[in-house]
Structures are given as C-alpha cells and as structure tokens.
Amino acid sequence: MPLMADSRNTAVARVRDLIAQTDGGALTSFLEPLHPADIAEVLDALDQEEKVLILRHLGTEKAAEVLTEVDEHSGQALLALLSNTDVVSLLGEMPSDDAVDIITALPPEKSKQVDALLPSAERQKIHDLMEFEEDTAGGIMEIEKVAVRESATVQDAIDLVRTLADEIENLEEVYVVDRDDRLVGEIPVLDLLFNKPSEKVTDVMKDNVITVPVEMDQEEVAALFGKYDEFVLPVVDDTGKLVGRITVDDIIDVLEEEASEDIARIVGTQEDEIGERSPIKISKARLPWLVIAMFGQLINALIMNHYAVSIETFITLVFFIPLVIGTAGGTGIQAAVVVVREIALGQIVVTQIGRRVFREIQVTLMNGLVLGVILFGIVYVWLGDVGLGLLLLTTLVSVSLTSALMGTVIPLVLNRTRIDPAIATGPFITVLSDIIGLVIYLAYATFYLS
Amino acid sequence: MPLMADSRNTAVARVRDLIAQTDGGALTSFLEPLHPADIAEVLDALDQEEKVLILRHLGTEKAAEVLTEVDEHSGQALLALLSNTDVVSLLGEMPSDDAVDIITALPPEKSKQVDALLPSAERQKIHDLMEFEEDTAGGIMEIEKVAVRESATVQDAIDLVRTLADEIENLEEVYVVDRDDRLVGEIPVLDLLFNKPSEKVTDVMKDNVITVPVEMDQEEVAALFGKYDEFVLPVVDDTGKLVGRITVDDIIDVLEEEASEDIARIVGTQEDEIGERSPIKISKARLPWLVIAMFGQLINALIMNHYAVSIETFITLVFFIPLVIGTAGGTGIQAAVVVVREIALGQIVVTQIGRRVFREIQVTLMNGLVLGVILFGIVYVWLGDVGLGLLLLTTLVSVSLTSALMGTVIPLVLNRTRIDPAIATGPFITVLSDIIGLVIYLAYATFYLS
Numbered sequence: 001m002p003l004m005a006d007s008r009n010t011a012v013a014r015v016r017d018l019i020a021q022t023d024g025g026a027l028t029s030f031l032e033p034l035h036p037a038d039i040a041e042v043l044d045a046l047d048q049e050e051k052v053l054i055l056r057h058l059g060t061e062k063a064a065e066v067l068t069e070v071d072e073h074s075g076q077a078l079l080a081l082l083s084n085t086d087v088v089s090l091l092g093e094m095p096s097d098d099a100v101d102i103i104t105a106l107p108p109e110k111s112k113q114v115d116a117l118l119p120s121a122e123r124q125k126i127h128d129l130m131e132f133e134e135d136t137a138g139g140i141m142e143i144e145k146v147a148v149r150e151s152a153t154v155q156d157a158i159d160l161v162r163t164l165a166d167e168i169e170n171l172e173e174v175y176v177v178d179r180d181d182r183l184v185g186e187i188p189v190l191d192l193l194f195n196k197p198s199e200k201v202t203d204v205m206k207d208n209v210i211t212v213p214v215e216m217d218q219e220e221v222a223a224l225f226g227k228y229d230e231f232v233l234p235v236v237d238d239t240g241k242l243v244g245r246i247t248v249d250d251i252i253d254v255l256e257e258e259a260s261e262d263i264a265r266i267v268g269t270q271e272d273e274i275g276e277r278s279p280i281k282i283s284k285a286r287l288p289w290l291v292i293a294m295f296g297q298l299i300n301a302l303i304m305n306h307y308a309v310s311i312e313t314f315i316t317l318v319f320f321i322p323l324v325i326g327t328a329g330g331t332g333i334q335a336a337v338v339v340v341r342e343i344a345l346g347q348i349v350v351t352q353i354g355r356r357v358f359r360e361i362q363v364t365l366m367n368g369l370v371l372g373v374i375l376f377g378i379v380y381v382w383l384g385d386v387g388l389g390l391l392l393l394t395t396l397v398s399v400s401l402t403s404a405l406m407g408t409v410i411p412l413v414l415n416r417t418r419i420d421p422a423i424a425t426g427p428f429i430t431v432l433s434d435i436i437g438l439v440i441y442l443a444y445a446t447f448y449l450s
Numbered sequence: 451m452p453l454m455a456d457s458r459n460t461a462v463a464r465v466r467d468l469i470a471q472t473d474g475g476a477l478t479s480f481l482e483p484l485h486p487a488d489i490a491e492v493l494d495a496l497d498q499e500e501k502v503l504i505l506r507h508l509g510t511e512k513a514a515e516v517l518t519e520v521d522e523h524s525g526q527a528l529l530a531l532l533s534n535t536d537v538v539s540l541l542g543e544m545p546s547d548d549a550v551d552i553i554t555a556l557p558p559e560k561s562k563q564v565d566a567l568l569p570s571a572e573r574q575k576i577h578d579l580m581e582f583e584e585d586t587a588g589g590i591m592e593i594e595k596v597a598v599r600e601s602a603t604v605q606d607a608i609d610l611v612r613t614l615a616d617e618i619e620n621l622e623e624v625y626v627v628d629r630d631d632r633l634v635g636e637i638p639v640l641d642l643l644f645n646k647p648s649e650k651v652t653d654v655m656k657d658n659v660i661t662v663p664v665e666m667d668q669e670e671v672a673a674l675f676g677k678y679d680e681f682v683l684p685v686v687d688d689t690g691k692l693v694g695r696i697t698v699d700d701i702i703d704v705l706e707e708e709a710s711e712d713i714a715r716i717v718g719t720q721e722d723e724i725g726e727r728s729p730i731k732i733s734k735a736r737l738p739w740l741v742i743a744m745f746g747q748l749i750n751a752l753i754m755n756h757y758a759v760s761i762e763t764f765i766t767l768v769f770f771i772p773l774v775i776g777t778a779g780g781t782g783i784q785a786a787v788v789v790v791r792e793i794a795l796g797q798i799v800v801t802q803i804g805r806r807v808f809r810e811i812q813v814t815l816m817n818g819l820v821l822g823v824i825l826f827g828i829v830y831v832w833l834g835d836v837g838l839g840l841l842l843l844t845t846l847v848s849v850s851l852t853s854a855l856m857g858t859v860i861p862l863v864l865n866r867t868r869i870d871p872a873i874a875t876g877p878f879i880t881v882l883s884d885i886i887g888l889v890i891y892l893a894y895a896t897f898y899l900s
Contacts, residue, residue, distance in 0.1 A: 286813070323750065
C-alpha cells in the first residue's frame with residue numbers, strides 16, 4: 001500500500017523510535033515490506049546520520065532502489081557521507097542510467113575515486129553512457145535489455161528472459177538483432193506465452209518496430225511515447241544498432257522537467273531553481289531577467305522624458321500609465337504563451353500560420369474593445385472627461401492589437417529559426433509590450449493635446 | 451517506423467493521389483501497415499470528405515484506433531459526418547474510456563441516438579463510467595481488465611489472458627479477486643511464464659498491491675505513477691472492489707493537460723484555449739483576467755491621484771513608475787510560480803515553510819540590492835541626482851521584499867486552505883505587487899520631497 005501523508009508521519013516516528021532503541025532487527029523488518037519510494041519519503045524527513053543508518057539496515061539491492069528515489073539535492077548530500085566502497089556496491093545494483101546520474105552528481109574528487117574502484121565492465125558501461133548529451137535519448141536510456149539473435153527460438157528467448165528478469169526492470173519486449181547487433185524485430189513478452197517454444201523468433205516477431213535515434217532530443221522522445229502510447233522503446237544508433245532502451249517512467253520525469261522549464265521561463269528564471277536551496281544560486285537564476293527587464297523599463301523612463309511636456313500639461317495622463325502598460329504586457333504574454341504551448345504540443349501546422357495570426361487579431365480586437373468601453377465608462381463617471389475616455393479607448397484597442405501580434409508572431413518566427421520559441425514567453429515579451437504600449441499612449445496623448 | 455514531418459507530407463500527397471484515382475484497393479494497402487497514430491496525423495491534413503473516405507477504407511478495428519488518436523476538435527467534426535450505426539460499431543472496438551470520451555463529445559442529439567443503438571452490455575459499461583468525475587481516477591480508467599478468483603490456477607490465468615489478449619491493450623498484470631470482487635493480489639504476466647501451470651494463483655501472487663481509489667484526483671494519480679514507476683495500476687472503490695485499471699499512457703495525457711493548465715493560469719487564461727479555434731471562446735477565456743487586471747490598475751490611478759501633488763512637484767518621479775511596478779510584479783510572480791511548482795511536485799514539506807520563506811527573503815534582498823545599486827549608478831550619471839538615486843535604491847529593495855514575500859506566502863496559505871495555490875500565479879499576484887510597489891514608491895517619494 002502506498003504511504004499517504006498521515007502514515008508517512010507515523011512511519012517517520014516509528015523509525016526514529018527504533019533508531020533510539022538501537023533495535024536493528026526490528027528496524028530492518030519494519031522497512032523490508034515498504035516500497036523503496038516510500039522509504040525514500042521517510043528518509044527525506046530524517047537527518048543525515050539517521051539516513052545513513054537506515055541505508056545500512058537495508059540490503060544493498062533495496063538501498064540502491066531507495067537511493068534512485070530520493071530527490072536529487074538530498075541524494076547528493078547522502079552519498080557524500082557514504083564510503084567509496086559502499087557507493088560502488090550500490091552502483092552495481094542500479095540500472096545503468098541511474099548509476100550515471102549518481103556518479104555525475106558526486107563531488108569531482110569522490111567521483112574519480114569511485115570510478116577507479118568500479119569493476120571494469122561496469123566502468124565501461126557507465127563511461128559509454130556518459131558520452132551522450134544529458135537531454136537526449138542517449139542521456140536517459142538504460143543499456144540493460146534482452147536481445148536474441150535471428151537464429152534463436154522462442155525457448156531461447158524464454159530462457160534469456162528467465163536469466164535476466166531479476167536484473168532488468170520493466171521487461172516488456174525481447175529484441176531480435178542481426179550479427180551486427182542491428183535491430184530487426186521485437187517480441188512482446190506476452191507472446192512468448194502464446195507461441196510454441198520451438199518456433200524461430202524471426203517467425204513470431206513484429207518487424208515494424210518504432211525506434212528512438214540515440215541523439216534525439218528528450219522532448220521529442222517524450223512526444224514519441226505520447227504519440228504511440230508505448231511503455232518501452234528501443235534506442236538505436238545511426239547504423240541501426242540496438243544500444244539501449246527507454247522506459248516510460250523516465251518519460252514522466254522528462255515531462256515534469258520540461259513543464260518546469262517552460263513555467264520557469266515564463267517568469268524569467270531557470271528550471272534548476274525549483275527545489276534549489278542555495279539563495280545565491282536562486283538569485284543568479286532570477287537576476288539576469290530582472291536586470292534586462294529593468295533596462296527595458298529605463299527605456300520607458302527615456303520615453304516619458306521625451307514626452308515630459310505633454311505629461312506636465314496634463315498630469316491626469318500619468319494616472320493611466322500603469323493601466324496601459326499592464327494591459328499591453330498582459331495581452332502580449334497571453335498570446336505568446338498560448339502559441340508556444342501549441343508549438344510544444346505540435347498543434348500548430350506551418351500551413352495554417354496565417355489563419356492563426358488572423359484569429360489572434362479577432363480575439364484581440366474584441367478584448368481591446370470590451371476593455372476600452374468599460375474604461376471609457378469609468379473615466380467618464382470619475383473625471384467627466386469624454387476626450388480622455390476616447391483617448392484611452394483607442395489606446396487600449398491599439399495597444400492590445402500590437403502586443404498580441406508581437407506575442408503571436410515572435411514565437412512563430414523564432415520557431416522557424418530553430419531558436420527555442422519559449423524565450424519569447426519570458427519577461428522579454430512583457431517588457432517589449434510595455435514599451436510599445438507606452439509609446440502609443442503618449443504619442444496619441446500628445447496628438448490629442450495639440 | 452514512425453512518420454517524420456517529411457514522410458508525413460509525402461504520405462498525405464500519396465493518399466490524395468489514390469483518392470483522386472479512386473483506387474480503393476491501393477488506398478487500403480497503403481494505409482494498412484501504418485500505425486494508427488500516423489494515420490491520424492495524415493487525417494489532420496485532409497478535408498472532411500477525404501477523412502470520412504479514409505475511415506471507410508480502414509477496417510472497423512483500425513478505424514476505431516485511428517479515431518482515438520485524432521485531436522479532440524477534429525475528431526468531433528469527423529464523428530458528426532458518420533452515420534449513427536458507423537459510430538456504434540466503432541465504439542464497440544474501443545477501450546471503454548475512449549468510448550466514453552467520444553460519446554460525450556458528440557452533439558447531444560446524436561449522442562442520444564447512438565446511445566439507444568448500443569448493445570445493452572456496452573451501454574451499461576459506458577453509463578457506469580460516465581458516473582465518474584472527468585478529472586478523477588474513475589474518469590480516466592478503463593473497465594477492461596483480467597481478473598481471476600482466488601481458487602484459480604496459473605493455467606486458468608494463462609487461458610484467460612490468451613482469450614482477452616486481443617481485446618485488452620497493455621496487459622501487464624492479472625488481478626486476483628475474492629468472491630466479492632475485492633482485489634487481493636496481482637501477478638505480472640511475466641510470472642505466468644515462470645511458474646508451474648498447476649500452482650494456485652494465491653501462492654504466486656504479490657499481495658502488497660499499490661491501488662488507486664476510484665475518486666482520487668487525476669493529478670494525484672499521476673503523482674502515484676511518478677512515484678512508484680508503475681505502468682498500470684488497478685482502481686478500487688471504497689469497499690476494495692476492483693473496478694478498473696489505469697495505464698501510464700493516459701497519465702502522460704494527464705501530465706500534458708495539467709502542465710497546460712498551470713501555464714495558462716500564469717498568464718490568466720484557460721487550458722481549453724490551447725488548440726481552440728473559435729475567437730469568441732478564446733476571448734472569453736482571457737477577458738476575465740484582463741478586466742480584473744484593469745480594475746487593479748485603476749486602483750493605481752487612484753493612488754497617483756492621491757499623490758498628485760508630489761508628482762506635479764517633481765515630474766521626474768513619474769519616469770520611474772513603470773520600472774518600479776515592473777520590478778515589483780516580476781519579483782512577485784517569480785516567487786509565486788516557483789513556490790506553486792514546488793507544491794505541485796511535492797517538494798515543499800510543511801515543517802520547512804519557515805525556512806522556505808527565509809530563503810526567499812535572502813534571495814530578494816540580494817536581487818533588490820543589485821538592481822538598486824545599478825539603478826543608482828544610472829540615475830546618478832543620467833540626472834546627477836543622488837537623492838533620487840537613493841530614493842529608487844531603497845524603493846527597489848523594499849518593493850522586491852514585499853512582492854516576493856507576498857508571492858511566497860499567498861500560495862502557501864492557499865495550499866493550506868485547500869484552494870488551488872495556482873490561482874496565485876495569475877495576473878492577481880502581478881497586479882497586487884504593482885499596487886503595493888506603487889504605494890511604497892510614492893509614499894517614500896512624498897517623504898523625501900518633504
């Protein structure tokens with residue numbers, strides 16, 4: 001049964017109790033039936049020495065499973081407290097992709113020492129995996145897989161599955177490869193149950209296999225899983241050689257990471273910040289965008305300086321500056337974020353860009369008019385000034401239109417140039433909308449005053 | 451092989467060709483080997499009559515698979531063109547959850563007619579599923595599952611799997627239930643391969659099963675899949691009765707939907723807008739927040755009216771209003787979005803809220819100081835005014851601090867009250883930050899002028 005919040009607190013209290021009683025046997029038998037992910041949650045609530053103690057009371061295999069489940073920041077701290085030989089034996093029990101994540105997260109000195117202690121076959125596997133970019137199929141795949149040659153029988157495949165079942169999690173398919181390890185087909189494990197053991201694997205395999213190129217970006221890999229509803233996909237290099245496989249649980253992590261990244265960008269910070277504990281690092285993540293935004297707003301100061309005469313003549317103009325630039329920024333970012341999300345989900349077809357922009361113009365004209373008419377009413381009632389009301393109405397319509405157009409067109413153009421359109425969802429588009437909004441307002445106002 | 455963008459265009463051209471030649475046989479044999487998801491992509495590029503023609507040239511089973519893959523908006527249009535009997539036979543080939551999605555998407559009149567034509571067993575299944583809220587486990591589960599009684603043997607389970615394998619996709623586990631259909635254990639299909647056919651299922655099953663309560667929110671269900679790395683989970687009602695199962699491919703859809711929802715909220719629109727084609731509906735999604743934001747900014751107009759004397763005395767003050775409120779809004783939303791994302795990912799522990807707020811204060815003081823010092827330098831060089839420089843420096847530090855505190859505390863408080871904290875990431879927090887920022891600036895300025 002999964003641990004819910006209440007039972008987690010009870011579990012933490014019970015573990016603390018058993019630690020205080022130094023009752024190792026009872027501790028082991030309390031932890032044994034728990035899911036590694038639940039033990040990881042209990043660990044998160046304990047302090048460092050307690051964590052190490054718990055890991056020591058679990059078997060190496062279970063401890064390794066728990067370690068792949070704890071969150072990255074506390075995992076790093078925990079590993080630093082373990083001896084190099086402990087780390088090596090834990091790595092031996094992990095799927096290759098988790099082992100790589102752990103070894104790259106160690107402090108450089110310790111990472112080197114652990115690396116030197118690894119059995120050479122495992123070191124080779126880990127080094128091979130470390131070659132791949134973190135954000136590609138190679139970076140998230142695991143090397144472990146079940147593959148048989150074309151000459152094998154169904155019985156051979158069953159025997160191999162039996163041998164490897166303990167070692168490989170989420171075994172869904174047996175892959176069939178040729179003499180050069182090129183993937184030629186796959187057999188779902190369920191089909192091993194339904195075919196005669198004497199049949200040749202090539203006679204029962206599916207040869208129309210969906211494969212992932214090893215250098216494919218992880219976001220595209222996630223889209224592939226989403227599109228084909230597969231749970232495990234084989235990864236091949238550019239010669240078609242089977243090099244690993246990706247399981248859908250890693251895709252869930254990719255989707256969460258990518259969503260965090262998109263959300264972080266909208267407000268001008270970095271995905272790394274989420275869960276980060278060092279104030280200096282958080283500050284560094286946010287500051288660049290704040291500085292850029294400030295310089296953008298300094299341009300607004302220059303613009304107002306330029307229009308100082310109009311402003312001094314008619315101070316009431318100033319009262320509505322936050323409203324005008326707020327509407328401009330808000331409209332621009334709404335348009336940009338929706339377009340970027342549609343691009344990310346593959347919902348924008350190149351041939352329909354004209355239609356997409358036209359739709360945005362319709363929406364914005366409606367919204368700008370509604371806002372403008374409401375504001376006209378308020379200004380008329382508050383200040384009794386029809387001229388100012390009309391000025392604000394035309395300003396809001398114009399400003400909404402330019403901001404929304406910018407918010408729509410900039411991501412679409414960036415997408416064509418292979419620059420990630422998500423950068424247009426940041427403070428960049430807000431500030432740009434602010435500036436253009438202010439210029440329009442003060443230009444109209446000056447014309448109106450003259 | 452999956453279709454890439456290029457081969458999709460080629461496929462679309464080829465299909466159009468075959469339609470023009472009215473060569474039905476060639477069309478069928480061209481489409482047959484393609485994955486349903488790829489056919490769906492080809493369909494998206496065709497016009498309505500062509501789509502119907504394609505569906506007619508696929509077998510009912512394949513056509514049903516394709517229909518579950520096309521995007522919601524074009525699927526609805528397509529179904530409207532099919533006869534009621536066609537729709538009924540397509541529904542018969544679909545997993546129950548997809549059938550429900552389709553029947554609820556039909557126009558009410560057609561939906562009623564189709565419902566009346568359904569075989570009664572199937573109608574019952576669909577009506578049962580429609581009882582559940584759309585965003586809960588019950589709303590995303592499928593009813594199809596493989597379950598055996600406690601008295602069954604491994605051979606019984608194998609026979610049942612063999613019978614149902616065609617009908618049920620992604621068969622991962624055989625469930626074991628008692629006489630009242632309560633779930634008592636599960637057997638991974640792989641284990642059917644490794645155990646003697648004569649063994650009792652109760653002797654080989656795993657009885658520590660992770661289950662999903664049928665009324666659990668889909669976001670929590672996704673978190674459960676993420677935590678336990680499972681591909682399929684059984685769904686039980688509050689008596690422990692097995693009612694369905696959820697597969698991880700549906701969880702991927704949930705994650706994309708929830709990410710879209712979070713992103714839409716940050717900019718004050720609705721998730722439904724993404725992919726929506728009606729300008730009126732898009733306008734309705736965005737307008738409420740724009741109006742609220744406008745009223746917020748009207749408060750700013752009142753504040754400036756209140757401080758009109760200070761403003762008129764020293765017009766240069768006005769130049770920096772966009773900068774001050776821009777920084778306030780930006781800082782507030784950065785803090786809010788990060789906190790909300792941490793809550794969503796389960797990274798905020800209740801006992802550490804004090805520490806979390808303290809960290810935010812440290813970050814903000816640093817950022818406020820850096821921005822303030824840069825601005826001081828610029829104002830000094832530009833206007834040679836030390837007093838205004840100092841005024842802006844203290845304003846930026848104060849404004850950053852209050853905005854970031856609000857951005858951190860409001861989502862945390864909302865989370866306690868069971869209101870979705872994500873509403874604090876919308877224009878709400880930006881406008882609130884703007885207002886407080888402006889008050890601080892003008893209050894300081896008035897004090898400074900006096």
